[in-house]
Amino acid sequence: MDTAIRLVDLSVNFDERFHLNNINWTIESNQHWVITGTNGAGKSALVAVLAGVGDIENGTVTCLPKNVGLVSFEAQAELIAKELKKDDADIMDVISLGTPVHEMIFENCQDPELAHALVEKFGLTKLLDRAFRKLSTGETRKVMLIRALSSKPDLLILDEPFDGLDADTLAMLQAHLASIIDTTPMILVLNRFDEMPTFITHVAYVDKGELALTVDKKDESAFNELYQLLHLKTTDLQVPEADPANTLPALDPNQPLVRLNQATIKYGDTVIVDKLDWTIERGQHWQLSGPNGSGKTGVLSLITGDHPQCYTNDIFVFGFQRGNGESIWQIKQFIGYVSTALQWEYRVSTSCKNVIISGFYDSIGMYSKSTDNQKKIADQWLALLGMADRADQPFNKLSYGDQRLLLIARAMVKHPPLLILDEPCLGLDDMNRQLVLALIEKICEGKETTVLYVNHHAEDQIKGIENYLGLKKN
Numbered sequence: 001m002d003t004a005i006r007l008v009d010l011s012v013n014f015d016e017r018f019h020l021n022n023i024n025w026t027i028e029s030n031q032h033w034v035i036t037g038t039n040g041a042g043k044s045a046l047v048a049v050l051a052g053v054g055d056i057e058n059g060t061v062t063c064l065p066k067n068v069g070l071v072s073f074e075a076q077a078e079l080i081a082k083e084l085k086k087d088d089a090d091i092m093d094v095i096s097l098g099t100p101v102h103e104m105i106f107e108n109c110q111d112p113e114l115a116h117a118l119v120e121k122f123g124l125t126k127l128l129d130r131a132f133r134k135l136s137t138g139e140t141r142k143v144m145l146i147r148a149l150s151s152k153p154d155l156l157i158l159d160e161p162f163d164g165l166d167a168d169t170l171a172m173l174q175a176h177l178a179s180i181i182d183t184t185p186m187i188l189v190l191n192r193f194d195e196m197p198t199f200i201t202h203v204a205y206v207d208k209g210e211l212a213l214t215v216d217k218k219d220e221s222a223f224n225e226l227y228q229l230l231h232l233k234t235t236d237l238q239v240p241e242a243d244p245a246n247t248l249p250a251l252d253p254n255q256p257l258v259r260l261n262q263a264t265i266k267y268g269d270t271v272i273v274d275k276l277d278w279t280i281e282r283g284q285h286w287q288l289s290g291p292n293g294s295g296k297t298g299v300l301s302l303i304t305g306d307h308p309q310c311y312t313n314d315i316f317v318f319g320f321q322r323g324n325g326e327s328i329w330q331i332k333q334f335i336g337y338v339s340t341a342l343q344w345e346y347r348v349s350t351s352c353k354n355v356i357i358s359g360f361y362d363s364i365g366m367y368s369k370s371t372d373n374q375k376k377i378a379d380q381w382l383a384l385l386g387m388a389d390r391a392d393q394p395f396n397k398l399s400y401g402d403q404r405l406l407l408i409a410r411a412m413v414k415h416p417p418l419l420i421l422d423e424p425c426l427g428l429d430d431m432n433r434q435l436v437l438a439l440i441e442k443i444c445e446g447k448e449t450t451v452l453y454v455n456h457h458a459e460d461q462i463k464g465i466e467n468y469l470g471l472k473k474n
Contacts, residue, residue, distance in 0.1 A: 003063040004028045010059035017397045018045050023211050033187045037206035038429050039401030043189045047157045069153030071144045073400045083133040098131030115150035137340045138164045138292030159189040163426050166291040166456050191429035239442045240380035242415040256281050261314035265298045285444050285451040290471030305331045332362050336411035339422035353378045353391040359410035381409040400427045415448045422454045
């Protein structure tokens with residue numbers, strides 16, 4: 001890129017979901033930027049403009065390169081959605097197997113040698129023939145990164161590139177990005193300041209759809225002020241009470257909540273989890289960790305009953321020995337659950353308030369009439385999350401981070417015996433991440449709910465979680 005990109009007095013409409021207003025921003029060819037701000041501020045919208053997304057209402061964008069490499073949660077979710085739509089095509093009763101990983105990576109690849117090298121570095125060689133939609137969250141993110149990096153972009157835009165990656169993969173990606181700084185200008189959207197690469201030269205702070213502040217990292221005083229702003233912590237948190245009318249069947253206090261005996265997950269000859277013994281007692285909070293592809297999500301789905309192999313394993317959950325006629329809803333009534341997969345599935349058009357209330361019914365969307373007390377409790381959660389004024393706003397119009405906050409409230413709303421949080425901080429900015437971690441800590445302090453917390457980030461450890469299970473990739 002030989003000439004600076006200039007956004008002058010720019011206002012952009014994103015299908016009436018969001019507006020950027022009065023953006024003035026110059027990106028020099030020797031600069032590498034981080035874009036930060038709270039959830040819903042417009043970070044992803046701002047970089048999306050550089051990828052040609054949005055309708056320009058006023059102002060100009062000049063010298064925008066033609067070849068822009070983009071990796072984002074939105075782009076990832078869009079690819080997943082396209083793959084899922086193939087299931088809806090019932091042409092001549094042919095079931096779509098989905099697009100294989102190798103086709104996803106190499107169909108428009110401009111640098112096959114680099115792509116092959118990255119496939120090996122990311123540990124995807126054995127997955128090239130697998131359907132893209134069958135990959136884990138971290139694995140799909142790796143595919144997206146390889147596609148962008150091997151496209152020889154004139155500008156590389158990475159929206160939360162490190163979320164969902166294990167520590168080794170994160171370090172490898174950081175090193176690769178550092179190796180291309182002389183040839184490839186980069187703009188990173190990051191919620192975690194501690195993940196900011198050392199080669200970043202400038203930081204932009206977005207607030208309410210406007211570019212509120214730009215800082216040169218060499219300006220130490222201004223940079224420290226911005227850092228402090230983004231590390232504000234919420235205090236005096238009060239978790240709303242459970243609905244007394246929402247009573248669950250009593251569990252035997254002498255029985256564990258979950259017991260897996262020699263649990264195994266395999267696909268053909270490939271063993272993902274091998275003979276796992278794990279018991280979760282009431283009040284015994286756990287952190288589950290492991291690299292991408294080690295089977296964390298699979299183990300969780302054995303517990304929730306969503307994995308087809310739960311009936312071929314020796315599994316005891318909430319007083320039920322699996323395979324003895326119990327229904328999946330008898331299991332799920334005792335569980336609150338948050339995951340990236342759930343967020344992709346929650347595609348119904350409903351209000352923020354109804355998303356929280358749906359947690360009382362374990363449903364995606366609302367299909368029952370809610371009670372006045374359930375509405376009251378949902379309002380309390382919205383106030384706690386700083387979203388009281390958005391109770392009636394459509395869930396699918398929110399930013400990725402705000403959607404995640406609502407789904408966490410949905411999982412917590414009934415104070416379940418077991419709260420499963422699969423990467424709950426994925427996509428959240430510093431302030432909201434601290435809020436979420438504090439909320440989980442409050443739950444751990446109580447005696448009603450046992451927490452099963454899955455994450456990759458060691459710094460996100462929670463006071464009260466003293467049990468750890470680490471899975472290894474076979």
